[in-house]
Amino acid sequence: MQIDNEITFRKLLVFLTFMEKGNIARTAEALGLSSVSVHRALHSLEEEVRCPLFAHQGRNLVPQPAALVLQQYCQQAVTAVDRGLEEARRAAGIGQGRLRIGTLYSLTLETVPRLIMGMKLRRPQLELDLTMGSNATLLGMLNDGSLDAILISISESEIDRTRLEVLPLFEDDICLAAPASAELSQEGPADLRDYREEKFVSLAEGFATYAGFQEAFHVAGFEPEIVMRVNDIFSMLSLVQAGVGFTLMPGRMKKVYEQDVQLLKLAEPYQMRQLIALVFARNREHDPNLLALAAEGRMYALGHPPAADERVVLS
Structure with a gap:
């Protein structure tokens, strides 16, 4: 030619x-x-x-x-x-009538419903598919094109800023969670070393909260006795509620079980925060559906939830 x-x-x-x-x-x-x-x-x-x-x-x-x-x-x-x-x-599924969103289980309580309601007002004809999974699973699905956007906890080590757009939504404290019947210290934040003899439940590897769990106990200087690992945060909290063990969890979950789980802020050496963000491929930044989702995310970020109180009963 x-x-x-x-x-x-x-x-x-x-x-x-x-x-x-x-x-x-x-x-x-x-x-x-x-x-x-x-x-x-x-x-x-x-x-x-x-x-x-x-x-x-x-x-x-x-x-x-x-x-x-x-x-x-x-x-x-x-x-x-x-x-x-x-x-x-x-x-490629760009600009069409369907948007595939991935999310952490914990974000389905408030964040995802609010974003979906806003999207329905902005683009009434748009169909939304929701997939729940771990940080690692959702990132993999975004990278292979199975999802259009994901809501995850981000860290610089796992996010390639040259390929991905990242819109921060809010930050959340990681706290110690215990059954409502457990006798916890009334004197300030929780020192994990005081719970060396307790049994714990945790999320499986690949979940954002699992990484924080490992880091906190590494700082505390001991390996907790983990009696069960699960694949979603609701199952983990149900086990805490039933008295199976303690765990570490993000403060946004405090509304899940009324009067059934105690939440205690961690002492300073173990304190950490999750940054929750909307993530999508940079080469799709002009997709009108993703632009609408990003606009709704910015509106949400303006009124992001406050950090967990020092000690509350979930309600």
């Missing part, structure tokens, strides 16, 4: 617009260009096509038969490329 490298779609667009408008001034106005830029593009295209396209009549350019032939084929080419771009976006 012999096409000069200097024949660009921009020049073809200028040419097609000129053929429609009939003069340089109206073409420049339609494209937001200067008349000089339009004239330069048409002259350059004529040189690269290697045949006369226009005749000069005074200050006007009059299309020749070759220009009429080129117009016909250029219009077909531009239409075909435009259709191809649209079909490519459709195949």
Whole structure:
């Protein structure tokens, strides 16, 4: 295929617009260009096509038969490329009537419902698919294109900022959780070393809270006795509620079980916060559905939930 490298779609667009408008001034106005830029593009295209396209009549350019032939084929080419771009976006699920969102289980209590309600107001016809999983699972699904956006706890080590857009929503404290019947110290935050003899339950590896769990006990200097690992935070809290063991959990879960779980702020050496963020691929930053989701996320971030109280009973 012999096409000069200097024949660009921009020049073809200028040419097609000129053929429609009939003069340089109206073409420049339609494209937001200067008349000089339009004239330069048409002259350059004529040189690269290697045949006369226009005749000069005074200050006007009059299309020749070759220009009429080129117009016909250029219009077909531009239409075909435009259709191809649209079909490519459709195949990638971009800008269509469905948005696939992944989320941590713990965010389904408040964050996800509020975002969904806002999205329904912004884009009533949009269908939303929701997938719940661990941090690691959701990142993997975003990377392989199975999800369009995810709501996760982020850390710099697992987020590639060159490929991913990250919109922070709120920060949350990690706290010690215990059955309502447990006798906890009334004197200030929890020192994990005081709970060396207690049994614990935890999330499985790959969950954001599991990483915080490991880090906190590493600082405390001992390995907790973990009697059970589970794959969602609601099951973990049910085990705490039933008295199976203690755990560490984010403060946002304090509304889950009324009067059944005690939450105690961690002492300073073990304190940590989760940063919850909306994450999606940078090459999709112009997808109208993701733009709407990001706008709703910014609205949510303006009123992010407060950190957990020093000690509360979940209610």
